[in-house]
Amino acid sequence: MANNSELTRLTAAELAAALTAGEVSAVDAAQAQLDRIAEVDGELHAFLATDAEASLAAARSIDERRAAGESLGALAGVPLAIKDVLVTTDMPSTSGSKILEGYRSPFDATAVAKARAAGLVNIGKTNMDEFAMGSSTENSAYGPTLNPWALDRVPGGSGGGSATAVAAFEAPLALGSDTGGSIRQPAALTGTVGAKPTYGGVSRYGAIALASSLDQIGPVARTVLDTALMHDVIVGHDPHDSTSLKHEWPSMAAAAREGAAGGSLNGLRVGVVKQLMLEGVQPGVKARFEESLALLTAQGAEIVEIDAPHFEYAVAAYYLILPAEASSNLAKYDSVRFGLRVTPDGAGTVENVMSATREVGFGAEVKRRIILGTYALSAGYYDAYYGSAQKVRTLIQRDFAQAFAQVDVIASPTAPTTAWQLGAHGGDPMQDYLNDATTIPANLAGIPGLSLPIGTAAEDGLPVGLQLLAPAYEDARLYRAGAAIEQLVTERDGSPFWAQAPSLVGGAARKAAN
């Protein structure tokens, strides 16, 4: 088959079919993505590391196994971009931090190991806010990633690298992590799809920890079906992660195919939470969201207004729980066993070395959150801050329980705005924090969420995302409804949303920046 640019524009499902049919080799697929990365990533900076030799060797091995008649996974030979928060044996893993520059893990994260076992080919490690702390990828110690829709805009964060990689056809699939929206919000800002699975659905073993009661690994792609196919590869219990769930998960891909076949929206009860319709939501975002509700209603879905009175406390609770857990998780960067070491003048004790190392190795946002977390956990303040935040968590879970007694899924704009200009939130951390108000409640409650594109905003032509939420363990419900909505958006537009992304070839990228 076909030239490189045709290969890179295939969905993962299409590419997998072509690989199975023998029309394309895994080496061709990997090479096409590597060429695409070489072509556009100098500008976009979605990747922190690639290793053509390692990727092509992995692809070659898939081709050989297929030629030998071995029965391979459905996605065998499909290239996969991996967020740098997941450790990999074949490429460095830094979590976007200078303190881990050059770190080589002796083992693969479980999600990575499962992807390799399924025959996916690691095509590179993607950029992210340092230790996943951020909503724009501007907090990466290695420089920001740009949004392929407009090169002067952020791709969202923390997983801006993975989202940009799939949006810009640098990879058909990617892995991300979502602690407060780091998969869903970048998906919305780049016009792609991303899912945060039920807490514990996917193993976090080998995921560089940010906040352990919130972190979840999940899939990123251009279509709902591709996201579901990737979800099926990484889901499941892992004895290496004691928080991972022992649960028989249904096929998410089967649910997505059912949804796309039509009819599944008839009678679906869709909750619209008053508190997620934030003040100051951008008009074009609101318009697209209301339009998508109209599409749902036309298919026989029932829209139910929901009151979730404690959601307004979610951001506050999150910015206590996350820093508290992060301050503890990041204590491991002590300059002893791995990572950077900076020895101050006159050497000093191991504590002096640790302090000097963390001064140099951590960026401003990481320092801010560690100090805040240390404060929230300190004697005399623990009950007022951390203790209260954990109670708010209970109240938010109760709000969700009441909501899901009335509806099957909850819908909201994934983010209150489209992608903003690089540097626009500079100097005001609270502005980034408040922007996460739509995605954070799901993490606090451990429930699954999905973001899919529903059009562009009239005022700036940038993508708008729809967030769907379901009760814990009901991830498949999101894929069924998500694929049905995606189908309606495709019919409305006459082409899949991803096909509207700028192609970024032959200097078009430069032009788009103006």
Place this chain on the structure above:
Amino acid sequence: MSETSGANGEITAQTVEHLADLARIALTPEEVSTLSRELDSILHNIAKVSEVASADVPATSHPLPINNVTRPDEIADVLTLEQALANAPEAADGMFRVSSILGEEQ
């Protein structure tokens, strides 16, 4: 407390210095001043959790509670000495090498 204390005055420069010491992060005077201001503003925004956290609400530490996760006490997933030391900033004689643990005054 002049310009180093923020709007609420809860976070002073001394507070930040103490927290940074606990967290083992050396900070420049500029960083101490910036962080005092920022943390005060952030706390101002997040202190509202106490408004609804009444005594009758139980705390949730984990979204989906899982209790008593055990495994057989068997040796597994062992790194070789070489693997364990491969990322160490400094190693000697098969061990992590660090500077002195105790200061002179101790």
